[in-house]
Amino acid sequence: MKINGNAIRPGNVIEHKGGLWRAMRIQHTQPGKGGAYLQVELRNLRDGSKLNERFRSSETVERARLEQRDYQYLFMDENMITFMDTESYEQININRELVGDDAVYLQDGMMVQVEFHEEEPLGVILPEHVTLEVTETEPTVKGQTAASSYKPAILNNGMRCMVPPFVDVGERIVVATAEGAYVKRAD
Structure with missing residues (x-):
């Protein structure tokens, strides 16, 4: 399916330069001279290489169906x-x-x-959220719970994540896979 160059969104897969590329980041740019364009960071789905391309609204690209x-x-x-x-x-x-x-x-x-x-x-x-266990974190400092401060924690998959001060070792938390950020305590 053909789409305009300025209609590319993060996550879209396009056919470009003989390969399949996923748009990772986009940035609309309007220079003082000349027409506006879309700066797109692309990642090749077969070999993982990265490429930065500029697409103008007058250009069309082939969006791949997955x-x-x-x-x-x-x-x-x-x-x-x-x-x-x-x-x-x-x-x-x-x-x-x-x-x-x-x-x-x-x-x-x-x-x-x-x-x-x-x-x-x-x-x-991946699913939007996963449940992981906190294996290591700093102890809670009394009186620190009122402020919206976070402390570092290491989860059972080896990942580092910032968690609220009330989360202790052994607790299960829900993490957003897109950002790797704490969402809430697991039920």
Whole structure:
């Protein structure tokens, strides 16, 4: 599907220069001279390389159609992650580089969406929130709970996160996967 160059949004996948690219960040720019353009940071879905491109509103780009299917996370080795289709029990391996830093959020049995382009797996969409346990954090300082201050914590997946002062070691918290930020205590 053809779209205007200024209609690209973060997360869109486009066909550009013979490859498939995901728009990571966009910035609208209106210079003093000349026409406005969209500065787009692109990441290649096959090899992970990055590219910065300028698209004017007069240009058109081909937006790729990706099919999303539900898969269950099974396990990870050094550079491959294995997922299973829960209906057919078919297993697929995806290169860890395609998942990137988000691989830290994968948990046993977690349901994710795998994106396919012409039957080739290209990426993984994680749930918006995951529940993790706090394994290390500073003790609460008395009287500090009134202010909206946060303290550093290390979670059971090795990730660092800023948490409110009332969160202690052993508590389970909900973390937003997009930002890696504390959302709330787990129920």
